[in-house]
Amino acid sequence: MRIEIEKVTKRLGSTLVIDAVSLEIREREFIGLLGPSGSGKTTLLRILAGLEFADEGRVLFGGRDGATLTVEAREVGIVFQHYALFGHMSVFENIAFGLKVRPRSSRPPRREIAATVERLLQLVQLEGFGSRFPQQLSGGQRQRVAFARALATKPKLLLLDEPFGALDAKVRVDLRRWLRELHDATALTTVFVTHDQEEALALADRVAIMAGGRIEQVGTPTEVYEAPQTPFVYEFLGRTNAFDCVIADGRARIGDKSFPVENKLPDGPAVAFVRPHDVILRHLDDLEPSADATITSAASVRVVTVLGPKAWVELSLGAQVIAAEVAREVATQLAIAAGKSYKLQLRLPRFFQKEAKVSRPE
């Protein structure tokens, strides 16, 4: 089912929780709403579910205005972060609930309900668990029951509210893979909310990054990571170094070098972002002909931390602290250690106007 969110606004008291958000969700798409807490992503999800109402704007479900639809007519399924399983009902009863509460005219016969539940238990790999109760299940199992329950009513839209937030790291990784397979098998339009960028980037077809009630950027995981459109997106996804600079005639100075500014920004104060893995350390006497991108003033190493295949190096260049991510072999090769000095080569700096930092959430 296609969803069109048109200029939806929601206030809570005097706070603007969602600010004129528009988003189009395609058929069969797996889209993630990613952002820090307070960004409005959960509220937006609840509006899609019909659990909250927008103050302005509207949402179209397959072309129909959500305001005219009852919660059931939306054909939505939702999975909550803390499962919200009915503790006094067995796993079977939980999954069958959506079918059992249908009005008599549209209620499937008991045998059919049982068959559906069995099928779903197989789908979520919990065959034989039908007579157990939620307290007897692990967190990961409970969440899978919650999925089965949501899928039982054959929804056209699946909404997931930080579905793995309450689970251990290992379980989370397993379920992530399982969820992706599930989506590929069911081809159900799915919207999920998370604050875990790794999860969003790993799972989603497209990611909408939200902050302060607005969508900062929508795009595929690659797009948002490699071509962030706002400073917030850049800083939110992955670590970053920020350099204050001034743009003059299409160039800006970082350290003692002048860099070309690509995106046609006007002259004035700006900030340049460089990812830690785009900070290359070079020996002071290295004469590599990449003079344009190499800062020649020496940066001295403060701390080196080796974590598995990577080394994180913290350097100070004047008053600024810079983080560099270096492959372990390179760290060994350069014999990086605290106190030593290197030249820094900066690759792919992205420039943004200084004022553009307005959309930062509190």
Add this chain to the structure above:
Amino acid sequence: MNAVSTIARARGTKRHVLPGFGLTLGFTLTYLGFIVLIPLAVLFVQAAGAGGARFVGELTNPRTLSAFRVSFETAFVAACLNAAFGLLIAWVLVRYRFPGRRFVDALIDLPFGLPTAVAGISLTTLYASTGWLGRPLAALDIHVAFTRLGILVALVFVGLPFVVRTVEPVLRDFDRELEEAAALLGANRAHIVARVILPPLVPALLTGFTLAFARAIGEYGSVIFIAGNMPGLTEILPLLIVIKLEQFDYAGATVIAALMLVASFVLLLAINLLQGWMRRRQGG
């Protein structure tokens, strides 16, 4: 209740997702209004209608004044006793292990569940000069039944569970590490109890005290059998109200009831404020 509530209504009215808000709140307010609020309001209106002269008359009436004194003084002392012993009992129940502890813990709630009339006749029989406790006490020339002491005993009975039940959970949740830290810093047991454990209990103690006090002021059934009910000596306020009613002196009964409610309210408010002040000082 389902389809209608989510269909578009005029923008600006608050819509609720869960159904039944209007129905349940409406019923709640109506029921509460008719059973409790309107009757109480009528009481105050009628009391006000009795006129200022009547109020002054009652306030200066020695019998009324005595009833106020008897009720409030005995309630206060009983609440203090309940606070002291309630703290002790809560301490013993939470921190000590002894056979039958669970049973004792369950028994604490007896005054909550025992009908007041039963408590009344039972205590009277127990403390009358022929009673199991009354006789030995009479030998010591201590008379409980039909004296203020009797009222006190009855009020201690009815207020017994309040302090225990409010202090118990706080004591149970008390972090033993605080005691250990204090001990390692060199405090002796008395210090630890007085300066580390007791202070956080004070708010709960005050709450329990307040509840016991409020209950004791209005208590009727447990007291009238053992009190003796002599005007000016052992007559409690609720009894005075009943007597006025039996004499069809509605105005008098109303005035006294209103005064009693106001006095209780003021006292409880004062204690609440005291609690709030203490909480702010202690930082919660």
Add this chain to the structure above:
Amino acid sequence: MADGFALARRPDRGMSAPPRVRLPLSEPALMRGAMLALALAFLGVFLVLPLTVVFAEAFSQGARVYFAALTEPEAIAAIRLTVLTAAICVPLNTAFGLAAAWSITKFEFPGKSLLLTLIDLPFSVSPVVAGLVYVLLFGLQGLFGTWLVEHGIKIIFAVPGIALATLFVTLPFVARELIPLMDSQGTTQEEAALVLGANGRQTFLRVTLPSIKWGLLYGVLLCNGRAIGEFGAVAVVSGHIIGLTNTMPLHIEVLYNDYAFAASFAVASLLTLMALVTLAMKTILEWRVGRAAAIHVH
């Protein structure tokens, strides 16, 4: 836990191996014993003795007198009236408790804490005042007194008055049990049910009610206990008309004032047994409610 206190105070701390210092994490054993004895003595005097007296006095003239007291017509009428009052008041106040708890815990609206305070009001009002307010309304000289006489309706000195006074006094019990319980359960389960297509009735009956059943039972028990045992409020409105408007507590008073002590205590023993049963069930339910609360910890 021995007397670690004394160990730390050993005077001789010379060159020998340092004494094993035990921290004063508990009172000295003697003190503990004294405190325990004092606490138990207090409880024995104030709780156990009165309980024992009830049964001792009830049977003080033998079993025949005991059963005669319970089966004489006035006693039976009192029992019937008490049961009738409870049968009226408990369901009504349960309905109130459910409605109040639903509206307060599942929705946001201003004035909630005021509403909570108002619900607690009957607790802070003397039961005599509870009876008084109804006499003021429906008594002969009350607000509606003449109107009621004209229409031949009796409230005061009749069952309706007793029911009203008892309603007043027992109003908060079920609500006070349900409100914190439902508050801690939140609204997610109901929301899940709604999105799955359940309507309000189905959500309440299938999702909410089962998860509050122990707390509800607990509240109903407390409400029932108080309704049966209420004395002060009922004494004011009932008129003590023997055989007609005497509940069991009032009947106890009547018997006692007539010096029929054994009979009085016989009826009292019935109420005491009920109280003890309620206490036992309370304890069992408390254990259950504690477990039920654990179910909702994800």
